[in-house]
Amino acid sequence: MNISQHFPVMIVIIPLISAVIIPLIGRIRRIYGWYVSIAATFSSFLISISLLMTVFEKGRISYWLGNWEPPWGIEYVVDYLSGFVLVVISFIAFIITVYSIKSVGKEIPEHRITPFYSIYMLFVAGLLGMIITGDIFNLYVFIEISSLAGYALIAAGRKRDALIASYNYLILGTIAATFILLGIGYLYMVTGTLNMADLRERLPLLYDSKVVRTAFAFFTVGLSIKIALFPLHIWLPNAYTHAPSVVGALQAATATKVGVYAMIRIMFTVFKPQFILEVVPVSQIFLFLSAVAIIAGSVLAIGQRDIRRMLAYSSIGQIGYIVLGIALANKSSIIGSLIHILNHALMKGGLFLVVGAVVYKTGITDIDDFKGLGKRMPFSMAAFTIGALSMVGVPLTVGFVSKWYLALGALQAGMWVFVPVILISSLLSAVYFWRVINNIYFKDDGVPARIDDAPAGMLMPAFTLAACCIIFGIAAFIPVYITGFAAEMLLRG
């Protein structure tokens, strides 16, 4: 048996099996659940790298589940796009898992730690499944797996507010999932197939059909709720604020990114670019909404007192960037969007990890209480500063690279109006991060002197992400090279 041919299914199966093994093994000792999670996410990460390398060597990988030939059977597909996103998501999941144990030990009641890790791995399995599947109904199943696990993870927060936040997310998330399911149902009704590649072949003949257009409308709205695009973002700030720190970091860094990936899949590989640009000009709507999201997310972030809520609103703005690049639909802009999936995961993941470390040490979440924290927790705050600079888009950090490509894409599309939007938003993010940085380094009172820096187990992961912010800011050619292939593949009509 050649094990490497099974890698596409293994990357989903390993987290899935570990999710059910953890409750068994966690009975012996609670810490074992964490060990299993680390092993599973790390092996998923290694497999994802191997898959991406295989794609560069041999091209698109197709794995037939149960050896049923597509379009009848379920197909798992790894190409430049899904390979890249798999590496990003499994890497972030691995880093956050390594980080998690101290924070989880403090924020989650002891008897709930084992179930927590079980659901955590289910969440990861759902996300990886969403990325790799080439079957549109299977996509829906994985969306539901990751969403349901996500609701439970958010509800694990310490305060009662977490339950309300989770419930609101549950309602909106279920509406979104129902819309996506309706869209799938309509497509199935007119084409009789659920395989994405097969749909791509059959749909162009039906682009004038009202059923297909209705399906596309359902997909658009459903996925927009899932990724929290601006007017549909209501669930997100509370969910990120009241969730346990680890979950906040994981959700912010991975969940919405995978949602955007699903949107790209639907818009560019199930439908063709020509459909969203010419037949149903939905890209116009997305251009407008994303510009509003970029500005509004940043403006709302300025007004927040709670640091997690500030980061959450900033995420809404960053989602706007990614959608802007998709809607501009040329090579540079799509490269910008795709590397922003990586870059935002690194930046926002790192920032949330530092905030988690601060909560672990001091319990502070109010920005006004951060005064003098730079002296007490110098290493954590250094990581935070790198993340913040990157969010603003300072050159030599990842934030600059993705904004550069997005601006380039806007100019190439002849829509220069979006360049000032990106600039203004950068200035606004400088404003809201300056409030925090100012309190950390230039004010003295506040945090008691007995507070020292976070333990190494929390610092190392946060620094890894911060370091990646700089590494991929300087060596930007690596992700740009990979996403270049993905963008070309997406735009092939």
Added chain:
Amino acid sequence: MQDNIIVRTITRILIPFIQLYGLYVIMHGDSGPGGGFQGGVILGSSIILYVIVFGVDQGRKIIPEKLSDTLNSIGVLIYAGIGLICMIFGGKYLEYNILPLGSAHFASHIGMLGIEIGVGITVAAVMITIFFETARQER
């Protein structure tokens, strides 16, 4: 409801039949209507009926928390395990007909039955767990 002799007796008589029917639905999942999920729900409902009549504490004596939690995992492991076994015998994930059980037709039958049993175990255990959890909240 422990005091009501009619309810108690009827429950005692009914439970074996409900469970037998649940098993029937699971076993015939590959050739008739039903399957692991439906059969699992029927199996779970027999325990739920028992708990409604005899109370949560008595119910936990029959199905301790440890048992139901373990069964939650075991069912999924059976499902995933059968998929992995197919890989060991050189097939794709969940390619039952590769299993060395004589004909491909028979191997598919056994493989499908195996995963239906796995699904049934997990669904029954999860139904029971959810019921115990909600019952505990209300006390």
